[in-house]
Amino acid sequence: DVQLVESGGDSVQAGGSLRLSCEVSGLTGSGYCMGWFQQPPGEEREGVAAICLSSGSTTYYDSVKGRFTISQDPAKNDNTKRTIYLQMSGLKPEDSGTYYCAARRGPVPYLKAAEYNLWGQGTQVTVS
Secondary structure, three states: OOEEEEEOOOEEOOOOOEEEEEEEEOOOOOOEEEEEEEEOOOOOOEEEEEEEOOOOOEEEOHHHOOOEEEEEEEOOOOOOOEEEEEEEOOOOHHHOEEEEEEEEEOOOOOOOHHHOOEEOOOEEEEEO
16 A cells, blocks of 8 residues: 655744655555645645656646745655655745645546545645
8 A cells, every 4th residue: 555654844934944854655556646735724735746757747837836845856766755845945834734645546637636546644844
């Protein structure tokens, strides 16, 4: 089974930077796309960035373009594992929330939560 474990969340001041990591294991075959989603307290989960592992295609939500970068780092000699990063800079208070990593099988890096069926447990980001 595919497993996702996020880390890197923290409390930072506005204008600061963070790098979130998602350790992915259990990948079988190809055709996965990975997404990062933000969920502020009491609100819906919204996609901020996504990447497809084979093509490297990426998608970003408009409000994070130029500030956030999604990337992948394959594990050496192990095609079943990847690390997905979300580099966040120029952070704003509205970037606060729980950040989730998610996976889907398919060629399109969607930003809709309903398109993803595998989720991590989340990591907390607070910007003040």
